[in-house]
Amino acid sequence: MRIGLLGTGPWARAAHAPALSLHEELDFAGVWGRRPDAARDLAARHGVRAYDDVDALLSDVDAVAVALPPDVQAGLAARAARAGCHLLLDKPLAPTVEQGRSVVEAVRESAVASVVFFTARFQPEPEAWIAEQAAVRGWFTARAQWLGAVFTGDSPFAASPWRREKGALWDVGPHALSVLLPVLGDARRVTAAAHGPGDTVHLVLDHVGGASSTLTLSLTAPPAAAGAAVELRGEAGVAVLPDSSEGAVPALVRAAGALLTAARTGRPHPCDAAFALRVTEILATAEAALNGRAL
Incomplete structure (x- = not known):
């Protein structure tokens, strides 16, 4: 090809x-x-x-x-x-x-x-973990944190105009959703959305599988606090997204x-593009909520 x-x-x-x-x-x-x-x-x-x-x-x-x-x-x-x-x-x-x-x-x-x-969907350890957890029944809640230091550290992306305009919601939000949606199912609603420091946002999602999830997204975290984490809790206990050994x-x-x-x-x-469109729809709904428009 x-x-x-x-x-x-x-x-x-x-x-x-x-x-x-x-x-x-x-x-x-x-x-x-x-x-x-x-x-x-x-x-x-x-x-x-x-x-x-x-x-x-x-x-x-x-x-x-x-x-x-x-x-x-x-x-x-x-x-x-x-x-x-x-x-x-x-x-x-x-x-x-x-x-x-x-x-x-x-x-x-x-x-x-x-x-x-x-x-994460193309890294071996996270990809395998997502597939494994998607087959588990009874998830009750999930917590996802995607904290970047793009605007507080020495990042080549700090000058990116679209990241300055759209912030963490649109930059790292897709990563969090790409992990949560295949495990918990589609998001029926964005039930809450709030601003944090800098471009930080906090979201609460209601999923079709019955679970709820909370997301904290930021590009302005202190460098020492940067990182990504996902934790699931349910009938099977607790599962934590593994780190990847590859870049x-x-x-x-x-x-x-x-x-x-x-x-x-x-x-x-x-x-595929259809899945990415669904992610875009959820982000647009969250953005509207953060801007004071109806959920």
Whole structure:
């Protein structure tokens, strides 16, 4: 499968480009970016072609990986799908439900495969844990904390305009939901939402399985307090999400492999664009509640 990369920022350089280069069943064919100089530099590092015209890249490949802000990703993902390209996307799928639906519609109309990169879903230990807990009955409640120090530490993403605008809800909220939803079921309601320090938010969700969950999300945590944790409590006792022994690049290699499998078999991956749209819908509901609109 020939795959192109859309994007040249820190995430594209640190994760996407290395992962595409490492995958043995992918032909990393080229890079397009909104800054042509950056595209040429990243392409040269990996020995691939730099494209000035995104449509030229789309016509030359079978799939694209997208490492761009959510509002840019949504438009280009729909465009790529209509050009017949399979999609390896990042979270969040889009900054609005309407934009997310446009991606899902393009995927369905073009019959292409899609995989959205929720990190924990492609790391061996968390992935196995999620599958194991999803088979357990009687969960009563869950607590998820995703605390980042993007705005308080030395992060390459601190200058990201969309993270400044949308905050932790949209940046790390998708990670928490990607773990909770397959275990507890879809969220029927956001029953409470409140602001904390900085961009910190607290949410309470009511799940179709009967359990409730609480989420604490932040990009402004003190560096010493940063980290992610998920704890489930129910009839089976207590279960805690394990740490992963691997970083983002090996997980992205697995996500690319999942896209290959979905494209070959025609069977949707659990983390496809439709699942990412549902995550977007929950985030939009929580955002409305945080802004004082009806739940």
